[in-house]
Amino acid sequence: MADDKKPSNWQQAITGEWHGMPSLFEADGTHVGYNKVSRASEFKDGRTTYWMETKFDATGPLNDRFEIGAKFNFGVIDSDQDRIYTGPDFIGTGRPYGLLVDSRYFSPGWNVDLRTVNHVVPELGLQVYSSQLFEGDTLVGVFNGLYVVTQDHETNPETQQKVIDFLAKEKTDGKKPFNYPVKNAGVFRGEFEVYNDQQELIGTNKVTIHHKPINLLHSEQTIEIEGVVNRKWTAMRTRNGNHHQFHGPEMFGNGMSYGRYLYSIRHSFGEAFKLWSRETVVDDDYTMVCAWQFLESQKEKYTTFGVLHWEEGEEILGAVYVE
Template sequence: MSDKQPSEWQKSITGDWHGFPAVYAPDGTHVGVNKVTRSSVFEDGKTTYWMKTDFDAVGQLANRFECGEFGFGVLDSDQNRIYTGPDLIGSGRPFGPLVDSKYFSPGWNTDLRTINHVIEERGVQVYSSQLFEADTLVAVFNGLYVRTHDHDTNPETQRTVAEFLENEKKIGKKPFLLPQKQSGTWTGNMDVYNVQQEKVGVNQVTIKYTPITLLRARMDVTIEGVINRQFSYERSRYENHHQYHGPDVFGNAIAYGRYLFGIQHFYGEAMKFWSRDVMLDANNTLCSMWQFYNSQQEEFTTFGVLDWTPGDFVLKAQYL
């Protein structure tokens, strides 16, 4: 028997996770779903990751990603989780309740960036995978997972999971849309980790949102805590393509259903941040991950849940 203990991340993901991630082509077209059950099991000093997949997709991606059951080794630690194959080869970086992984799938012939964020108070894991050939995006998977410990034996748990999965299957392809006519404010706390993966504090985030037209809005962002910044910009949307027009940050983003991936550059500085913003529910709740870079080098990884408080309707019916 080994006296090795599981990492804090490994402890946080014990149990079975059930999800129905949506599957997207590179341009953001929804092409199907993938029913998944997965678990990471620590036993006798060794960690094994299990995953069963069942794709229901159309076109080339359906043939490419149908692989059945995964079972691969993991060298578990809170600094690096190293995936030792045969299904996945690479590593993941834990930041408390979030892990940011980059690895290669020989069966899919893709390099992946996968982000899993466990929101304990909501009982869900917020998942996304961007799949690449070299630097070329070939697919995106994303969706929420729910955890169980007695799914195989408890009929009530089975019913709860079935209802959750059916709902995920329906709403997984819903587009990332901000309120078109109503102003409001997002507020919340985002945990802050440095490049050594140490938690160094919390940012208090406030985003004031004001629609200008049905496809354009003004954002006024205040960050206080470890990072102290105020910046404003106008954003626009065409289909699932988003653009940020300054004056303080410039950049763009593309949405894959409820998930928006973007990059914003601070004007006149060697600063930018990469973002993954997820519309969690019908109340416009955002689950955000913002990764800040200084002089092209990662400086802080921040993440948290931002709650929406509606304001006035600013685009009202017009009359002659």
């Protein structure tokens, strides 16, 4: 192995030990427990090794399925084009886009094929993580949750306490349901990085979502994008439990939420263009971390991601009185 081999940009961005308490959901969205995780991807002597320690606290058959009783320790062929996982715990690849990696890989021990999206968000001091777990094309469960990174966890009691406090909060917040503001109109605003299908950063998008409740389960939303992508769509949204739908007139589709995370697919009316999205509400102020992938003619066109901040407006659904 060459001594002058350098770690990829993604590998450098995730240096340190990451700590989280991802929630575990059944395929229908039922929250069944947690997985306390410490993990790191370490570059040494020209090689990259990824290790992960897990401790599940869940109910039902998924707990037995995922608690295999051994530390994960697997090789990675590291690059900024593809990260190739070489086993024994995970076999497959990750596709980096700056501070986000979209991975598709297989776990022999869990017998699931995973789509894992990891997004490092420096402005929030978080990594936003999720794994959708499949047998073939059939979803069998979901992991998701937030992580924080440390560089001195083994030796610093103050750092250790911060991690303990963070994990306790994650255990409280992990099963909160995804929702938009129910009674107030307002605007989400933010800026997303934009990568093309060659994983090249080609600019940014200014993203604005105008949100207006219609009733407690329906709202009208207009998405405006300016920059590399210049588009505008309006659609009525509905929510029934953790089931979401988009009813047009300009975008149609659906999604399911698992705790604070909403995964959805929306089709642009009258053209071969659609949007896959993972949207995560990370605090009580409706701050939303988004990963949006645009597909044209069923092929990847742009991968974009960023943070949307909520600006509250008029209360639409105030108290109703009969005089």
